[in-house]
Amino acid sequence: MSAPELHVNGHRYEVRSPVGTTLAEALRDELSLTGTKIACGEGHCGACTVLVDGTPTLSCITLVHAVGDAKVTTIEGVRDHPMIEAFVRTDALQCGFCTPGQVMSAVALVDATPAPTTEEIRHAMAGNLCRCGAYPKIEEAIRTWHA
Amino acid sequence: MARLIRTEKEVEGRYEEVWLVVEEDALEQWPAGARAIVGQPAVRIDGLQRARGEAIYTADLRLNGMLHAAVLRSPHARARIRHIDLAPALALPGVHAAAGPGEIEQLVDECDYQGVAVAAVCADTLAQARTAVAAIGVEWEVLEPLLDPDEAVRRGELLDEPRVRGRGDYEQGLAEADVVLTGEFRTAVVMHNSMETHQAVVQWVGDGVEVHISTQYIWGIRDEVAAGLGLPPDKVRVVCNYMGGGFGSKNGADDYTFIAAELAKRTGRPVKCALTRREENLAAGNRNATIQRLTVGAKSDGTLTALGGDFVNAVGWSGWSSSTEGPMQMLYACPNVKTTTYGAKINQPPMKAFRAPGFVEGTFGLESLLDELASKLGVDPLELRRLNYAETTADDRPFSGKQLLECYRRAEPHWERRHAVRARSTDTVKRGVGMASQIWYGGGGPPSYAWVRVSSDGHATVITAMQDIGTGTGTAMAQIAAEELGIPLDHVTVSLGDSARGPYAAISAGSSTTPSMGPAVRAAAADAKAQILEIAEQRGTPDAPLAEVVALLESGQILGKGARGPNPAGMQVLTFGVQVAEVAVDVETGEVWVDRIAAIHDVGRVINPLGASSQIEGGIIQGVGHTLSEERLHDPRTGEILTTSLDAYRLPTIADVPEIVSELIDQPDTHLTNLGSKGLGEPPIVPTAAAIANAIRDATGADVRRLPITRAEMLRALREAELRQREREKVGAPAGV
Numbered sequence: 001m002s003a004p005e006l007h008v009n010g011h012r013y014e015v016r017s018p019v020g021t022t023l024a025e026a027l028r029d030e031l032s033l034t035g036t037k038i039a040c041g042e043g044h045c046g047a048c049t050v051l052v053d054g055t056p057t058l059s060c061i062t063l064v065h066a067v068g069d070a071k072v073t074t075i076e077g078v079r080d081h082p083m084i085e086a087f088v089r090t091d092a093l094q095c096g097f098c099t100p101g102q103v104m105s106a107v108a109l110v111d112a113t114p115a116p117t118t119e120e121i122r123h124a125m126a127g128n129l130c131r132c133g134a135y136p137k138i139e140e141a142i143r144t145w146h147a
Numbered sequence: 148m149a150r151l152i153r154t155e156k157e158v159e160g161r162y163e164e165v166w167l168v169v170e171e172d173a174l175e176q177w178p179a180g181a182r183a184i185v186g187q188p189a190v191r192i193d194g195l196q197r198a199r200g201e202a203i204y205t206a207d208l209r210l211n212g213m214l215h216a217a218v219l220r221s222p223h224a225r226a227r228i229r230h231i232d233l234a235p236a237l238a239l240p241g242v243h244a245a246a247g248p249g250e251i252e253q254l255v256d257e258c259d260y261q262g263v264a265v266a267a268v269c270a271d272t273l274a275q276a277r278t279a280v281a282a283i284g285v286e287w288e289v290l291e292p293l294l295d296p297d298e299a300v301r302r303g304e305l306l307d308e309p310r311v312r313g314r315g316d317y318e319q320g321l322a323e324a325d326v327v328l329t330g331e332f333r334t335a336v337v338m339h340n341s342m343e344t345h346q347a348v349v350q351w352v353g354d355g356v357e358v359h360i361s362t363q364y365i366w367g368i369r370d371e372v373a374a375g376l377g378l379p380p381d382k383v384r385v386v387c388n389y390m391g392g393g394f395g396s397k398n399g400a401d402d403y404t405f406i407a408a409e410l411a412k413r414t415g416r417p418v419k420c421a422l423t424r425r426e427e428n429l430a431a432g433n434r435n436a437t438i439q440r441l442t443v444g445a446k447s448d449g450t451l452t453a454l455g456g457d458f459v460n461a462v463g464w465s466g467w468s469s470s471t472e473g474p475m476q477m478l479y480a481c482p483n484v485k486t487t488t489y490g491a492k493i494n495q496p497p498m499k500a501f502r503a504p505g506f507v508e509g510t511f512g513l514e515s516l517l518d519e520l521a522s523k524l525g526v527d528p529l530e531l532r533r534l535n536y537a538e539t540t541a542d543d544r545p546f547s548g549k550q551l552l553e554c555y556r557r558a559e560p561h562w563e564r565r566h567a568v569r570a571r572s573t574d575t576v577k578r579g580v581g582m583a584s585q586i587w588y589g590g591g592g593p594p595s596y597a598w599v600r601v602s603s604d605g606h607a608t609v610i611t612a613m614q615d616i617g618t619g620t621g622t623a624m625a626q627i628a629a630e631e632l633g634i635p636l637d638h639v640t641v642s643l644g645d646s647a648r649g650p651y652a653a654i655s656a657g658s659s660t661t662p663s664m665g666p667a668v669r670a671a672a673a674d675a676k677a678q679i680l681e682i683a684e685q686r687g688t689p690d691a692p693l694a695e696v697v698a699l700l701e702s703g704q705i706l707g708k709g710a711r712g713p714n715p716a717g718m719q720v721l722t723f724g725v726q727v728a729e730v731a732v733d734v735e736t737g738e739v740w741v742d743r744i745a746a747i748h749d750v751g752r753v754i755n756p757l758g759a760s761s762q763i764e765g766g767i768i769q770g771v772g773h774t775l776s777e778e779r780l781h782d783p784r785t786g787e788i789l790t791t792s793l794d795a796y797r798l799p800t801i802a803d804v805p806e807i808v809s810e811l812i813d814q815p816d817t818h819l820t821n822l823g824s825k826g827l828g829e830p831p832i833v834p835t836a837a838a839i840a841n842a843i844r845d846a847t848g849a850d851v852r853r854l855p856i857t858r859a860e861m862l863r864a865l866r867e868a869e870l871r872q873r874e875r876e877k878v879g880a881p882a883g884v
Binding site for chain 1 (some may be wrong): 191193194195196197199200201202203204206207274297339340341342343344362389391394423424475616617618619687757758760761762764765766767768769792793794797798800801802804807
């Protein structure tokens with residue numbers, strides 16, 4: 001049986017990891033895409049957020065073999081998105097460990113809602129924890145990303 | 148020139164007398180106010196790498212042949228191992244080595260808290276290592292844990308002798324008082340929960356060892372690992388280019404580093420040992436719980452005559468008893484003070500420093516009690532604090548700089564909002580405003596060194612083996628060097644994070660990185676600039692711009708070096724501030740919302756106003772978490788920790804964030820270094836809980852006495868206030884008739 005394929009950032013990869021491997025582990029360990037972080041490993045903090053067919057998804061509790069033909073976008077796939085520049089400009093990161101996950105949630109939000117309200121921002125971002133407390137600036141980054 | 152001095156060294160509020168070699172700080176401070184680069188908002192120099200996920204944290208490191216370690220930790224608060232069998236683990240696929248109790252100092256069979264390490268395994272994959280750990284056979288003898296800190300004090304189970312501090316005559320001060328108030332305040336255990344868990348990758352190379360570690364103190368790790376492994380320090384290389392948060396919990400090497408070192412030695416391969424989030428909530432430190440039994444005596448106008456307190460720090464099994472009494476000793480000009488602090492030793496995971504340890508807890512108690520006093524006396528809380536303003540330290544030393552009165556003045560417009568805020572109350576939702584003052588250290592100190600390298604293209608590199616734990620200190624160093632050299636900020640690179648590639652740099656704790664490193668960086672840049680000027684003079688063009696002079700160098704480089712000078716002798720270097728909180732309380736459900744916090748702090752000269760505002764916001768948000776939602780819970784019978792996930796342990800989310808208005812006085816501390824800058828990491832978290840508690844009192848008349856302010860605590864305080872009101876009416880009625 002041939003290995004299943006994984007579509008990541010416009011490329012196709014053969015998945016060699018054993019069944020039971022999470023998407024986050026496969027991205028980080030097999031594909032060396034370490035921009036996706038694992039901070040809790042049990043779906044509570046949002047640091048591992050990637051897009052699966054455009055939907056923000058917790059890659060640390062998604063099995064890689066369950067992704068199928070869906071298109072996975074990681075932080076490495078949005079490196080030139082204006083949201084990154086907005087995060088840097090507004091100082092929306094401190095230690096930066098949660099930041100790739102924050103950016104992925106923010107990108108998904110503005111893809112669907114280009115000019116979100118504060119309420120919409122808070123709703124969409126409430127699953128991404130930031131222990132440094134960069135939240136006010138994250139809100140500002142998303143409010144002004146197209147500026 | 149280098150000079151040997153005997154001086155007090157302060158870290159996280161703990162002092163020790165040390166010999167230090169210091170170099171004179173010959174540079175004049177820049178005049179107050181923003182300059183071309185220093186004092187201007189700057190985006191992080193490493194922001195793009197971090198935001199794009201390009202930054203390689205310890206967690207992201209993959210070395211050739213690297214094995215993964217997993218650790219077996221005690222599931223019991225107190226237990227001893229009768230028998231342990233590593234053989235089943237070693238027999239599993241992928242497993243390379245295992246170590247059990249006694250094989251290294253960090254693995255034990257007498258377990259005095261849940262989470263203490265007993266055995267470790269390394270394997271090709273993390274999953275294999277975890278499976279192997281689960282296969283280790285252990286026969287436990289579970290013992291009765293000691294969990295109650297008051298009981299520990301009664302039994303004399305203390306870390307060290309009770310710390311008695313004071314001045315004047317406390318009993319006499321109480322006798323002189325018109326009003327005496329007492330209160331018992333409690334604060335819960337809260338967890339650092341840095342997003343990157345504690346971890347290290349260790350690799351033996353030649354006759355030395357390389358330690359890649361998520362740390363706040365590269366040089367401290369170097370010394371600790373060298374001592375622990377019996378190596379000369381220069382055989383230990385410590386690397387931390389990017390790190391994912393620490394908040395005080397990553398100052399030491401800890402069990403995982405030594406476990407990785409041992410397993411790496413046995414296998415001849417690099418070994419990573421990373422805590423899981425569950426382990427992080429057990430074995431990575433915490434802000435310990437406190438019990439504070441406080442007394443204040445005052446004249447009827449609010450002048451303090453006596454302050455006293457018995458403080459119990461529920462330290463856990465080891466650690467240190469932080470200065471919970473510090474704010475009571477230091478914040479006000481009270482002539483008679485007496486405090487006793489107990490470090491209670493209980494069967495719970497050890498504390499570690501957590502962002503202004505002791506002062507966050509102590510400020511909650513003290514500033515809540517002072518607000519009760521103001522309320523009782525009918526004195527305006529802001530005026531009460533001005534009335535008791537301390538002109539000097541308790542031992543009559545001058546402050547190197549103190550802008551607290553200016554903080555109070557700038558707080559006035561925020562404080563004035565209370566009438567309008569209260570007026571928006573309804574029958575069920577009461578609104579109010581409260582304030583609290585902040586005192587903390589943050590002066591940094593020597594030694595710390597930096598080099599500045601200027602190349603012929605007019606670009607400069609700051610080289611120092613410091614760490615940037617996410618505070619943006621690297622950016623501040625670039626600003627300082629660019630300012631001193633007179634070159635654009637984007638012409639400066641900062642090379643940090645590697646003990647093999649730069650000179651000694653201070654710990655990133657105690658709000659000390661910028662005040663310790665900044666003056667060394669400026670001195671190094673000034674040294675480079677002086678050399679460039681010399682070249683210009685030799686060439687007969689002393690006024691030529693730097694770029695023109697260094698362009699002559701071709702492959703040559705100018706190397707400047709700088710050191711942190713001494714702190715001002717005979718003075719105390721402290722930071723100050725005030726916060727004003729606005730809250731809403733649902734008096735039926737006990738729910739509390741924080742709507743707005745205004746923060747005004749004095750940390751001397753501000754290097755980067757953008758980064759500074761982020762630090763303030765971050766501190767306040769952690770403070771809001773400590774105040775309203777964060778609490779480590781344990782089973783009161785067995786001591787088992789119940790909150791080991793980020794689901795159970797409630798960190799603030801973006802939806803919990805109030806409006807935050809921040810302001811810095813930005814007056815250089817004229818006695819402190821060539822910069823006049825103090826640290827800002829810790830000050831903003833210090834007064835937040837007390838300001839919120841005092842706003843709740845303003846809104847409802849209820850005295851909350853416990854952090855976090857759960858709905859149960861809020862409802863208890865409301866009931867107590869209601870009963871007190873009824874009593875008052877009953878007692879007052881006959882007199883009024």
